[in-house]
Amino acid sequence: FYHQRFNVLVCTTIIETGIDIPTANTIIMDRADKLGLAQLHQLRGRVGRSHHQAYAYCLTPPRKRLTAEAIKRLDALESLEELGSGFTLATHDLEIRGAGELLGEEQSGNIQDVGYGLYMELLERAVQSLKSGNKVALDAPLRTGAEINLQLTALIPEDYLPDVHTRLILYKRIANAKHSNALDELQVEMIDRFGLLPEATKNLFKLTELKLKAQPLGIHKIEASTASGKIEFEPTTTVNPDKVIEMIRTMPQHFKLIGSHQIKFMFDMQTPEKRFQTVENLLNQL
Numbered sequence: 001f002y003h004q005r006f007n008v009l010v011c012t013t014i015i016e017t018g019i020d021i022p023t024a025n026t027i028i029m030d031r032a033d034k035l036g037l038a039q040l041h042q043l044r045g046r047v048g049r050s051h052h053q054a055y056a057y058c059l060t061p062p063r064k065r066l067t068a069e070a071i072k073r074l075d076a077l078e079s080l081e082e083l084g085s086g087f088t089l090a091t092h093d094l095e096i097r098g099a100g101e102l103l104g105e106e107q108s109g110n111i112q113d114v115g116y117g118l119y120m121e122l123l124e125r126a127v128q129s130l131k132s133g134n135k136v137a138l139d140a141p142l143r144t145g146a147e148i149n150l151q152l153t154a155l156i157p158e159d160y161l162p163d164v165h166t167r168l169i170l171y172k173r174i175a176n177a178k179h180s181n182a183l184d185e186l187q188v189e190m191i192d193r194f195g196l197l198p199e200a201t202k203n204l205f206k207l208t209e210l211k212l213k214a215q216p217l218g219i220h221k222i223e224a225s226t227a228s229g230k231i232e233f234e235p236t237t238t239v240n241p242d243k244v245i246e247m248i249r250t251m252p253q254h255f256k257l258i259g260s261h262q263i264k265f266m267f268d269m270q271t272p273e274k275r276f277q278t279v280e281n282l283l284n285q286l
Helices: 013-017 037-046 068-080 086-097 118-129 162-176 180-194 199-217 241-250 272-285
Strands: 026-030 055-059 147-148 219-224 230-232 254-259 262-266
Touching: 013 037, 026 037, 037 055, 037 068, 147 199, 162 180, 162 199, 180 199, 199 219, 199 272, 219 272, 230 272, 241 254, 241 262
Parallel strands: 026 055, 147 219
Antiparallel strands: 219 230, 230 262, 254 262
16 A cells, blocks of 8 residues: 555554555544544544645434534534644544543643643652752742753754654753753664754764763753863762862862853863863863
8 A cells, every 4th residue: 555556554543653655645533432532533634644635534323323522523523624733623522521530620720821841850850859858949049950062063954864853852851851861762762763963963972971960960951162162060069079179189180160050161172072070080180
């Protein structure tokens, strides 16, 4: 069917997992009233994936024999055809099936205004603060990790991975990695799926690994160019001040204190490899 040697593919709902056949232009779903709203939306998305006009037919018994929820699901699917309707469909699905107390107004209050992802992040931060015996800082911004700028390209190129949605998912997975092993596994997965990593993507993984090392030290920002750079510490940094002073005292040609929360470092860092190595060595020393 993929190579157009057959014109019809008869199958189960397994194709909802993401089969991409651009030439497919018609899908017929038997007993669509038995399928969930998310299933229907995914199945409908299997056609029309190219410039061909596509059609999705949902076959059901007479309307009077359908359940009230089935009618709601089909009406919701029919009413939303424009791009970006996935979130609206998910909202309809919550309205039809119910969200339970975790997402209900009784339990979560204004979660719909905040968003579930941000709500869970705020909740996790509050729980961690309480567990460690600290006061919950309600006004403090969410910590997103250290900001690292080494003046080099770090991204997933479009010519390596053309699909925007997949790129965004991978960016999020890279940013959410909790340890270097997770990054290594993700690199292996990307090589297996899309081929050898381009240099810009390798840089992205290296920068993320440096962020993981800098975060527990309480480092706010690291910048580096060809000859110098600086490290900015957070007020709550865990780095021993005596260690920083010792570095400045023993190697004044390489380190200089700037204000109360920054140090400047001077090294030959003409190549990206030297910049990565220099910053990694500094983090190890700290």
